[in-house]
Structures are given as C-alpha cells and as structure tokens.
Amino acid sequence: MKYSDYFHMDDTGARHKSINHFVQVICNHLFSSFFITRRKNRDTLRDILGISENEKLDKIMMSDDAKQFMYLTLYHALCWIHEIRHYRKMNPYLDWHEEKLKTFLQTIYDFYEQLKKYKTHPTTTQKKILEEQFDKIFKTKTGYNTLDNRIALTRKKKDKLLLVLKYPQIPLHNNPAEIALREMVIKKGISYGTKSEKGKLAWENMMTILDTCRKHDISFMEYVKDIFSGSYSMPRLSTLILEKASPSSISY
DSSP states (O other), rough: TTSEEEEEEEEEEETTTTEEEEEEEESSSSEEEEESSSSHHHHHHHHHOOOOOOOEEEEEEEESOOOOGGGGGEEEOHHHHHHHHHOOOOOOOHHHHHHHHHHHHHHHHHHHHHHHHHSOOOOHHHHHOOOHHHEEEEOOSSSSSSHHHHHHHHTTTHHHHHHHHHHSOOOSOOHHHHHHHHHHHHHHHHHHHHOOOHHHHHHHHHHHHHHHHTTTTHHHHHHHHHHHOOOSSOHHHHHHHHHHHOOOOOOO
16 A cells, blocks of 8 residues: 555455454555454554554545544545435435436436546646536535435535545545455355454455455466465565556645
C-alpha cells in the first residue's frame, strides 16, 4: 500500500472459534490483504492500517459510507455503486412514485457515465460542469418524499462522491473489495470458520497470497510450491507490486 495512490476497504461476516468475527480486506489493482477480526469498529481498522487514534493515513480510501470508515484517511472517496443501491432498494407503492424513481435513477446513471468519460479525459472545464450538474441533480424535488429524502442524503456526500474530479485515477466504485470478499464468503459456507489462531492466520495468509497472485497472473499453486520447495525461482509478490506501482501523481 506504500506505493499506491489509493486503496479499497470492506468487510464481511466470519466465524472464528464459533464466535462471530469479521473479515476485513484492503486491496487495489496491485494487492489484497485479508484480516479476520473480532470487531469492525474504527479502532480495529486503525490497528490494521497502523495509525494512532489522532492520526489519519495520507492516502485515498475507497469504501461505502459505513461509519467505521470515517476519519481514517485524509481523503475518503465513496462508492457510486453503493450509493445507487440505496435508490434501487426503494419500493414505491404508487405508480407515479415508481415513475419518479425510474426517471431519477436514469439521471444518476447518465451522470455516472459522464464521470467515467471524465476519468479518461479530465479537464478543468468538464470538472466545473460536472460539479454544477451534481448540484442541479441532487437539489431536485420530485414530490415523492422518500425519494426526496434520499436525494438530500446523497447531496451531503458531494465531496466524497466527487473526489474523482480532483483525482481521476481513483475508481468510481468499491467493487474490487466486494469481489475479493466473495471467496471468503464461499469458504465460510463450506468450512463454517476457523477453530484456532494458527488456522485463522493460515486463512488470512492464504487468501492474501491467492488474490494477489491472481492480480499478477501468477499461479497460486506454483507460487506456494516455489516457496515450500525452497527453490525461490519465482519473483516475490512484493517485488512485482513495486515494479508495477507507478510513481504517485497525487499532490497531497
């Protein structure tokens, strides 16, 4: 993470010694790191990130808007896909409410597509246009109170949802973290959970190596075999990460 401009963070449920725990993942396009923890509060995340209570990591974190992710980094970007889910989960009863929601969702999707284009060719002019467009969209009053309240909540997240306008190299969504956790969810369904500290550590290490190997197109089995055989003929993942990490282009 030292050589990355940004990272994703997310969690899911886990079982350890028959007690509810959580799997935390930190990742980006270069690596994934997994941690099984008893809690998922801010103190737990600070321990994982190696920062003190009054310290903030000088990186951009991409996450959903869960409270435990707040105040951990100097720069916090929110996931657009997660934000859109709030609207998709709405279940209007009246037909005209449903039509209002459908129309507004299409407006959000259109704006999201414009953000994707901006990331490819960012300009100062387009940045200003998108900022103004965000204000216009999320000041809308539809007359459907539930929808209007949801719109107002999104408007309050403007700085975090539009951090991409300042740093176009960051993603618009937190999908990599959610995808990384799916394998742990499947594993939990098969073996239920870990029973010992060594077992917990083995899961953390195995998933970290497995997902990082995948991101560098390396066979996990061959990589592990190379280590345990003592051959060490393959490049270490840390070396590959360093080689592929581009110099930071972010001015903090």
